[in-house]
Amino acid sequence: MVEKQYLLSSKQMAEFVARGFLRFDELVPDEINRDVMRGIDQQNIKGHRSGTPLSECYHGTPIRQLLDLPQIQGLIQSLVGEDPLFDHDAIHVREPNEGKAQGLHADSIIDCRTHFDIQLMYFPHDVPLEMGGTLLLPGSHFRRVNESDVAAYQNMRGQIPMVCKAGSVLALHHGIWHCGRQNQTDRRRYMYKLRLNPVVRQMRLWNDDDLDDDYREAKAIHSAFPMGDDVQGILARREPWFEAASGRLEIVNRIKLWRFLTGDEEFDVHYWLGRLENMPA
Amino acid sequence: MASTLRQQVLTLYLQNSALDSNVVGWSIYDGTGKDAHTTGDSDEAPYETGLDALRDGWRLIQQPVLIPPYPGEEYTTSFMKYGFLFEKLEDVS
Numbered sequence: 063m064v065e066k067q068y069l070l071s072s073k074q075m076a077e078f079v080a081r082g083f084l085r086f087d088e089l090v091p092d093e094i095n096r097d098v099m100r101g102i103d104q105q106n107i108k109g110h111r112s113g114t115p116l117s118e119c120y121h122g123t124p125i126r127q128l129l130d131l132p133q134i135q136g137l138i139q140s141l142v143g144e145d146p147l148f149d150h151d152a153i154h155v156r157e158p159n160e161g162k163a164q165g166l167h168a169d170s171i172i173d174c175r176t177h178f179d180i181q182l183m184y185f186p187h188d189v190p191l192e193m194g195g196t197l198l199l200p201g202s203h204f205r206r207v208n209e210s211d212v213a214a215y216q217n218m219r220g221q222i223p224m225v226c227k228a229g230s231v232l233a234l235h236h237g238i239w240h241c242g243r244q245n246q247t248d249r250r251r252y253m254y255k256l257r258l259n260p261v262v263r264q265m266r267l268w269n270d271d272d273l274d275d276d277y278r279e280a281k282a283i284h285s286a287f288p289m290g291d292d293v294q295g296i297l298a299r300r301e302p303w304f305e306a307a308s309g310r311l312e313i314v315n316r317i318k319l320w321r322f323l324t325g326d327e328e329f330d331v332h333y334w335l336g337r338l339e340n341m342p343a
Numbered sequence: 344m345a346s347t348l349r350q351q352v353l354t355l356y357l358q359n360s361a362l363d364s365n366v367v368g369w370s371i372y373d374g375t376g377k378d379a380h381t382t383g384d385s386d387e388a389p390y391e392t393g394l395d396a397l398r399d400g401w402r403l404i405q406q407p408v409l410i411p412p413y414p415g416e417e418y419t420t421s422f423m424k425y426g427f428l429f430e431k432l433e434d435v436s
Contacts, residue, residue, distance in 0.1 A: 161379070161381075162379070162381040162382075163381040163382040163383055163384070164382065165382055166382055194383075197383040204420055205420050205421050205422075206419055206420070206421045207421055207422065211422070212422065214354070215356070215368050215370060215382075215423065216368075216369065216370040216371065216380055216381065216382050216383070217368060217369050217370070217382070217383065217384065217385050217386070217388075218356070218367065218368040219366075219367050219368065219386075219388065221386070223383060241382050243382065243383040244381055244382075244383070244384065302367065303356075303367045303368055305356075305358055305359060305367065305423070305424055305425060306364075307359065308420050308424065311418050311419075311420050312420060314418055315418075315420065
Protein backbone atom coordinates (compact mmCIF):
# COMPACT_ATOMS: atom_id res chain seq x y z
CA MET A 63 0.00 0.00 0.00
CA VAL A 64 1.51 3.31 -1.09
CA GLU A 65 1.60 6.29 1.29
CA LYS A 66 -1.44 8.52 1.06
CA GLN A 67 0.57 11.50 -0.16
CA TYR A 68 1.20 9.68 -3.46
CA LEU A 69 -2.43 8.92 -4.20
CA LEU A 70 -4.32 11.10 -6.65
CA SER A 71 -6.52 13.90 -5.33
CA SER A 72 -10.22 14.20 -6.06
CA LYS A 73 -9.54 17.05 -8.49
CA GLN A 74 -7.07 14.87 -10.37
CA MET A 75 -9.68 12.10 -10.46
CA ALA A 76 -12.25 14.58 -11.77
CA GLU A 77 -9.75 15.58 -14.49
CA PHE A 78 -9.36 11.92 -15.40
CA VAL A 79 -13.13 11.40 -15.50
CA ALA A 80 -13.64 14.53 -17.61
CA ARG A 81 -10.72 14.25 -20.03
CA GLY A 82 -9.80 10.56 -19.94
CA PHE A 83 -6.14 11.07 -19.11
CA LEU A 84 -3.66 12.44 -16.62
CA ARG A 85 -0.23 13.71 -17.56
CA PHE A 86 2.91 13.63 -15.41
CA ASP A 87 5.88 15.41 -16.95
CA GLU A 88 9.44 14.29 -16.16
CA LEU A 89 8.23 11.95 -13.44
CA VAL A 90 10.74 9.15 -14.04
CA PRO A 91 14.41 9.75 -13.12
CA ASP A 92 17.01 9.83 -15.89
CA GLU A 93 18.75 6.73 -14.61
CA ILE A 94 15.63 4.62 -15.18
CA ASN A 95 15.04 6.30 -18.55
CA ARG A 96 18.54 5.33 -19.64
CA ASP A 97 18.14 1.76 -18.39
CA VAL A 98 14.83 1.39 -20.23
CA MET A 99 16.36 2.74 -23.45
CA ARG A 100 19.17 0.22 -23.07
CA GLY A 101 16.59 -2.52 -22.51
CA ILE A 102 14.74 -1.48 -25.66
CA ASP A 103 17.95 -1.51 -27.70
CA GLN A 104 18.85 -4.94 -26.36
CA GLN A 105 15.27 -6.18 -26.86
CA ASN A 106 15.13 -7.59 -23.35
CA ILE A 107 11.95 -5.91 -22.11
CA LYS A 108 9.55 -8.83 -22.05
CA GLY A 109 5.89 -8.89 -21.12
CA HIS A 110 3.94 -11.53 -19.25
CA ARG A 111 0.90 -13.71 -19.68
CA SER A 112 -2.29 -11.65 -19.76
CA GLY A 113 -3.97 -11.80 -16.38
CA THR A 114 -0.75 -11.98 -14.33
CA PRO A 115 -0.90 -9.83 -11.17
CA LEU A 116 1.28 -6.79 -11.79
CA SER A 117 3.18 -7.45 -8.55
CA GLU A 118 4.58 -10.61 -10.18
CA CYS A 119 5.79 -8.85 -13.31
CA TYR A 120 9.12 -7.42 -14.44
CA HIS A 121 11.25 -8.32 -11.42
CA GLY A 122 14.88 -7.34 -11.87
CA THR A 123 14.14 -5.01 -14.79
CA PRO A 124 14.07 -1.22 -15.21
CA ILE A 125 10.31 -1.45 -15.83
CA ARG A 126 9.98 -2.78 -12.26
CA GLN A 127 11.96 0.20 -11.02
CA LEU A 128 9.56 2.44 -12.92
CA LEU A 129 6.51 0.69 -11.49
CA ASP A 130 7.93 0.85 -7.97
CA LEU A 131 8.19 4.63 -8.00
CA PRO A 132 5.76 5.81 -5.33
CA GLN A 133 4.15 8.30 -7.73
CA ILE A 134 3.49 5.50 -10.23
CA GLN A 135 2.23 3.21 -7.48
CA GLY A 136 -0.02 6.01 -6.30
CA LEU A 137 -1.63 6.68 -9.64
CA ILE A 138 -2.09 2.96 -10.37
CA GLN A 139 -3.63 2.37 -6.97
CA SER A 140 -5.91 5.41 -7.31
CA LEU A 141 -7.22 4.36 -10.73
CA VAL A 142 -7.29 0.55 -10.79
CA GLY A 143 -6.32 -0.62 -7.30
CA GLU A 144 -3.16 -1.78 -5.61
CA ASP A 145 -2.39 -4.90 -7.64
CA PRO A 146 -4.15 -4.84 -11.02
CA LEU A 147 -3.65 -7.46 -13.70
CA PHE A 148 -1.10 -7.16 -16.46
CA ASP A 149 -3.06 -7.08 -19.72
CA HIS A 150 -0.32 -6.50 -22.28
CA ASP A 151 2.59 -4.23 -22.95
CA ALA A 152 4.13 -2.92 -26.17
CA ILE A 153 7.08 -0.88 -27.25
CA HIS A 154 5.66 1.45 -29.85
CA VAL A 155 8.10 2.57 -32.50
CA ARG A 156 7.70 5.39 -35.01
CA GLU A 157 10.29 5.12 -37.72
CA PRO A 158 12.36 8.15 -38.88
CA ASN A 159 10.93 10.37 -41.63
CA GLU A 160 7.68 8.50 -41.91
CA GLY A 161 5.31 9.32 -44.74
CA LYS A 162 2.26 9.59 -42.55
CA ALA A 163 0.86 9.31 -39.05
CA GLN A 164 -1.08 6.44 -37.58
CA GLY A 165 -4.85 6.80 -37.90
CA LEU A 166 -6.85 7.93 -34.90
CA HIS A 167 -8.17 4.97 -32.92
CA ALA A 168 -9.23 3.61 -29.55
CA ASP A 169 -7.26 0.54 -28.45
CA SER A 170 -8.59 -3.02 -28.34
CA ILE A 171 -12.26 -3.27 -29.38
CA ILE A 172 -15.44 -1.39 -28.55
CA ASP A 173 -15.76 -1.50 -24.77
CA CYS A 174 -18.92 -0.32 -23.01
CA ARG A 175 -17.97 -1.05 -19.40
CA THR A 176 -18.33 1.61 -16.75
CA HIS A 177 -15.31 0.31 -14.88
CA PHE A 178 -12.20 0.92 -16.86
CA ASP A 179 -8.73 -0.30 -17.66
CA ILE A 180 -5.86 2.14 -17.76
CA GLN A 181 -3.00 2.37 -20.17
CA LEU A 182 0.26 3.86 -19.01
CA MET A 183 2.29 5.48 -21.74
CA TYR A 184 5.88 6.14 -20.80
CA PHE A 185 8.23 8.28 -22.87
CA PRO A 186 11.82 7.31 -22.03
CA HIS A 187 13.42 10.00 -24.20
CA ASP A 188 12.65 13.61 -25.13
CA VAL A 189 9.88 13.98 -27.72
CA PRO A 190 10.00 17.30 -29.62
CA LEU A 191 7.07 18.31 -31.83
CA GLU A 192 8.83 17.31 -35.06
CA MET A 193 9.20 13.81 -33.64
CA GLY A 194 5.45 13.62 -33.35
CA GLY A 195 4.51 12.34 -29.96
CA THR A 196 1.36 10.40 -29.28
CA LEU A 197 -1.70 12.45 -30.23
CA LEU A 198 -4.55 12.48 -27.70
CA LEU A 199 -8.09 13.67 -28.04
CA PRO A 200 -9.14 14.80 -24.55
CA GLY A 201 -12.65 13.77 -23.55
CA SER A 202 -13.06 11.11 -26.26
CA HIS A 203 -13.11 8.14 -23.87
CA PHE A 204 -16.90 7.82 -23.58
CA ARG A 205 -17.44 7.69 -27.33
CA ARG A 206 -18.44 4.20 -28.34
CA VAL A 207 -16.34 3.36 -31.36
CA ASN A 208 -14.56 0.27 -32.52
CA GLU A 209 -10.80 0.74 -32.84
CA SER A 210 -9.86 2.52 -36.09
CA ASP A 211 -13.43 3.39 -37.13
CA VAL A 212 -12.43 6.99 -36.37
CA ALA A 213 -9.30 7.05 -38.53
CA ALA A 214 -11.06 9.41 -40.95
CA TYR A 215 -10.73 12.26 -38.44
CA GLN A 216 -7.36 13.89 -39.15
CA ASN A 217 -7.50 16.89 -36.86
CA MET A 218 -9.78 17.97 -34.04
CA ARG A 219 -9.79 21.21 -32.11
CA GLY A 220 -8.11 20.75 -28.75
CA GLN A 221 -6.10 17.68 -29.74
CA ILE A 222 -2.86 17.29 -27.78
CA PRO A 223 0.42 16.12 -29.27
CA MET A 224 2.46 14.59 -26.48
CA VAL A 225 5.54 16.79 -26.69
CA CYS A 226 7.53 16.10 -23.56
CA LYS A 227 10.81 15.55 -21.82
CA ALA A 228 12.22 12.12 -21.05
CA GLY A 229 10.53 10.38 -18.16
CA SER A 230 7.04 11.70 -18.81
CA VAL A 231 4.05 9.45 -18.26
CA LEU A 232 0.44 9.46 -19.36
CA ALA A 233 -2.31 7.50 -17.63
CA LEU A 234 -5.15 6.93 -20.07
CA HIS A 235 -8.70 5.62 -19.80
CA HIS A 236 -8.93 2.63 -22.15
CA GLY A 237 -11.39 4.41 -24.45
CA ILE A 238 -9.35 7.51 -25.28
CA TRP A 239 -8.83 8.23 -28.99
CA HIS A 240 -5.16 8.56 -29.85
CA CYS A 241 -2.54 7.80 -32.49
CA GLY A 242 1.16 7.98 -33.16
CA ARG A 243 1.92 11.26 -34.90
CA GLN A 244 4.27 11.36 -37.86
CA ASN A 245 7.96 11.27 -36.93
CA GLN A 246 9.73 13.81 -39.14
CA THR A 247 13.17 13.42 -37.58
CA ASP A 248 15.96 11.05 -38.57
CA ARG A 249 15.71 9.27 -35.20
CA ARG A 250 13.42 6.46 -34.06
CA ARG A 251 10.79 7.37 -31.52
CA TYR A 252 9.88 4.99 -28.71
CA MET A 253 6.99 4.83 -26.33
CA TYR A 254 6.38 2.05 -23.84
CA LYS A 255 2.75 1.15 -23.16
CA LEU A 256 1.29 -0.99 -20.39
CA ARG A 257 -2.39 -1.90 -20.04
CA LEU A 258 -3.76 -2.80 -16.62
CA ASN A 259 -7.10 -4.33 -15.57
CA PRO A 260 -8.65 -3.63 -12.16
CA VAL A 261 -9.54 -6.54 -9.89
CA VAL A 262 -11.20 -4.45 -7.20
CA ARG A 263 -14.28 -2.27 -7.36
CA GLN A 264 -13.06 1.17 -8.44
CA MET A 265 -14.59 3.17 -5.65
CA ARG A 266 -12.75 5.94 -3.76
CA LEU A 267 -9.38 4.33 -4.29
CA TRP A 268 -7.74 7.76 -4.38
CA ASN A 269 -7.17 10.22 -1.51
CA ASP A 270 -10.67 11.70 -1.18
CA ASP A 271 -9.88 13.80 1.90
CA ASP A 272 -10.47 16.89 -0.22
CA LEU A 273 -14.14 16.02 -0.84
CA ASP A 274 -15.73 18.29 1.71
CA ASP A 275 -19.42 18.47 2.49
CA ASP A 276 -19.98 21.33 0.05
CA TYR A 277 -18.39 19.93 -3.08
CA ARG A 278 -21.59 18.26 -4.31
CA GLU A 279 -23.95 21.09 -3.39
CA ALA A 280 -26.29 22.07 -6.26
CA LYS A 281 -25.37 25.33 -7.94
CA ALA A 282 -27.52 27.78 -9.83
CA ILE A 283 -27.61 27.16 -13.56
CA HIS A 284 -26.32 30.12 -15.60
CA SER A 285 -24.32 31.42 -12.63
CA ALA A 286 -20.55 31.84 -12.99
CA PHE A 287 -20.54 28.08 -12.71
CA PRO A 288 -19.37 25.92 -14.55
CA MET A 289 -16.04 27.68 -14.95
CA GLY A 290 -14.82 26.88 -11.44
CA ASP A 291 -11.82 24.76 -10.59
CA ASP A 292 -13.73 22.50 -8.22
CA VAL A 293 -14.92 18.97 -9.01
CA GLN A 294 -18.23 20.12 -10.51
CA GLY A 295 -16.46 22.78 -12.55
CA ILE A 296 -13.90 20.30 -13.88
CA LEU A 297 -16.64 17.84 -14.85
CA ALA A 298 -18.62 20.58 -16.63
CA ARG A 299 -15.79 21.84 -18.86
CA ARG A 300 -16.29 21.22 -22.55
CA GLU A 301 -13.58 20.25 -24.97
CA PRO A 302 -13.11 22.48 -28.04
CA TRP A 303 -14.06 19.61 -30.39
CA PHE A 304 -17.36 18.79 -28.70
CA GLU A 305 -20.44 19.35 -30.80
CA ALA A 306 -22.90 21.66 -29.06
CA ALA A 307 -25.52 19.00 -28.29
CA SER A 308 -23.31 15.93 -27.80
CA GLY A 309 -21.12 18.01 -25.46
CA ARG A 310 -24.02 18.09 -23.03
CA LEU A 311 -24.28 14.29 -23.20
CA GLU A 312 -20.57 14.06 -22.42
CA ILE A 313 -21.20 15.87 -19.15
CA VAL A 314 -23.89 13.29 -18.36
CA ASN A 315 -21.36 10.53 -19.13
CA ARG A 316 -18.96 12.13 -16.66
CA ILE A 317 -21.63 12.42 -13.95
CA LYS A 318 -22.40 8.72 -14.33
CA LEU A 319 -18.75 7.74 -14.02
CA TRP A 320 -18.26 10.04 -11.01
CA ARG A 321 -21.29 8.45 -9.33
CA PHE A 322 -19.80 5.01 -10.03
CA LEU A 323 -16.41 6.01 -8.58
CA THR A 324 -17.79 7.66 -5.46
CA GLY A 325 -20.88 5.53 -4.79
CA ASP A 326 -22.85 8.78 -4.59
CA GLU A 327 -25.94 8.10 -6.70
CA GLU A 328 -27.28 11.62 -6.30
CA PHE A 329 -24.23 13.57 -7.39
CA ASP A 330 -25.02 15.95 -10.22
CA VAL A 331 -23.46 18.67 -12.34
CA HIS A 332 -25.53 21.53 -13.67
CA TYR A 333 -28.75 19.59 -12.92
CA TRP A 334 -28.30 17.54 -16.13
CA LEU A 335 -29.35 14.27 -14.49
CA GLY A 336 -31.38 15.65 -11.58
CA ARG A 337 -33.86 17.14 -14.04
CA LEU A 338 -34.40 13.78 -15.71
CA GLU A 339 -34.59 11.95 -12.41
CA ASN A 340 -37.33 14.20 -11.08
CA MET A 341 -40.31 11.84 -11.01
CA PRO A 342 -43.45 13.58 -9.77
CA ALA A 343 -45.65 11.23 -7.76
CA MET B 344 -7.54 10.99 -73.65
CA ALA B 345 -7.21 10.64 -69.88
CA SER B 346 -8.77 13.35 -67.78
CA THR B 347 -6.39 15.79 -66.14
CA LEU B 348 -8.93 16.78 -63.51
CA ARG B 349 -8.12 15.67 -59.99
CA GLN B 350 -10.36 15.78 -56.93
CA GLN B 351 -9.49 17.42 -53.63
CA VAL B 352 -11.73 16.32 -50.79
CA LEU B 353 -12.38 18.23 -47.57
CA THR B 354 -14.51 17.03 -44.66
CA LEU B 355 -15.46 19.58 -42.05
CA TYR B 356 -16.92 18.39 -38.76
CA LEU B 357 -19.18 21.14 -37.48
CA GLN B 358 -20.59 22.09 -34.12
CA ASN B 359 -24.15 21.40 -35.19
CA SER B 360 -26.19 20.54 -38.32
CA ALA B 361 -26.08 24.09 -39.71
CA LEU B 362 -23.54 24.65 -42.47
CA ASP B 363 -22.60 28.03 -41.02
CA SER B 364 -21.73 26.61 -37.59
CA ASN B 365 -18.14 26.39 -36.38
CA VAL B 366 -15.60 23.81 -37.46
CA VAL B 367 -14.51 21.44 -34.69
CA GLY B 368 -12.61 18.91 -36.81
CA TRP B 369 -11.34 18.47 -40.37
CA SER B 370 -9.73 16.09 -42.85
CA ILE B 371 -8.21 16.82 -46.26
CA TYR B 372 -7.24 14.41 -49.04
CA ASP B 373 -5.56 15.87 -52.11
CA GLY B 374 -5.85 13.90 -55.36
CA THR B 375 -3.48 16.25 -57.16
CA GLY B 376 -0.60 14.89 -55.13
CA LYS B 377 0.59 18.40 -54.21
CA ASP B 378 -0.23 18.03 -50.54
CA ALA B 379 -0.25 15.02 -48.25
CA HIS B 380 -2.29 15.48 -45.10
CA THR B 381 -2.25 13.08 -42.20
CA THR B 382 -3.50 12.69 -38.65
CA GLY B 383 -2.52 15.45 -36.24
CA ASP B 384 -0.72 17.57 -38.83
CA SER B 385 -2.40 20.86 -37.94
CA ASP B 386 -3.98 22.67 -35.02
CA GLU B 387 -5.36 25.39 -37.30
CA ALA B 388 -8.73 24.66 -38.89
CA PRO B 389 -8.78 25.52 -42.63
CA TYR B 390 -12.04 27.45 -42.16
CA GLU B 391 -13.99 28.84 -39.24
CA THR B 392 -17.33 27.57 -40.56
CA GLY B 393 -18.65 25.32 -43.31
CA LEU B 394 -20.02 28.36 -45.11
CA ASP B 395 -16.51 29.84 -45.28
CA ALA B 396 -15.46 26.79 -47.31
CA LEU B 397 -18.29 27.42 -49.80
CA ARG B 398 -17.20 31.03 -50.12
CA ASP B 399 -13.69 29.84 -50.92
CA GLY B 400 -14.86 27.73 -53.85
CA TRP B 401 -15.40 24.32 -52.27
CA ARG B 402 -18.47 22.48 -53.60
CA LEU B 403 -20.64 20.75 -51.01
CA ILE B 404 -21.30 17.19 -52.19
CA GLN B 405 -22.72 15.57 -49.05
CA GLN B 406 -24.25 16.74 -45.83
CA PRO B 407 -25.09 14.67 -42.77
CA VAL B 408 -28.49 13.03 -42.52
CA LEU B 409 -30.21 13.62 -39.20
CA ILE B 410 -31.14 10.29 -37.65
CA PRO B 411 -33.10 10.16 -34.39
CA PRO B 412 -31.35 8.26 -31.59
CA TYR B 413 -32.10 4.56 -31.39
CA PRO B 414 -34.39 3.78 -28.42
CA GLY B 415 -32.18 3.10 -25.40
CA GLU B 416 -29.22 4.89 -26.97
CA GLU B 417 -30.40 8.46 -26.45
CA TYR B 418 -27.48 9.34 -24.18
CA THR B 419 -24.77 7.43 -26.00
CA THR B 420 -22.07 9.34 -27.84
CA SER B 421 -20.08 7.88 -30.70
CA PHE B 422 -18.97 9.26 -34.09
CA MET B 423 -18.95 12.93 -35.04
CA LYS B 424 -22.47 13.70 -36.20
CA TYR B 425 -22.03 16.67 -38.51
CA GLY B 426 -19.45 15.81 -41.16
CA PHE B 427 -19.90 17.91 -44.32
CA LEU B 428 -18.07 16.67 -47.43
CA PHE B 429 -16.72 19.16 -49.99
CA GLU B 430 -14.73 18.86 -53.20
CA LYS B 431 -12.68 20.93 -55.55
CA LEU B 432 -11.59 19.83 -59.00
CA GLU B 433 -8.17 20.90 -60.16
CA ASP B 434 -6.63 20.59 -63.60
CA VAL B 435 -3.15 19.12 -63.22
CA SER B 436 -2.16 19.38 -66.91
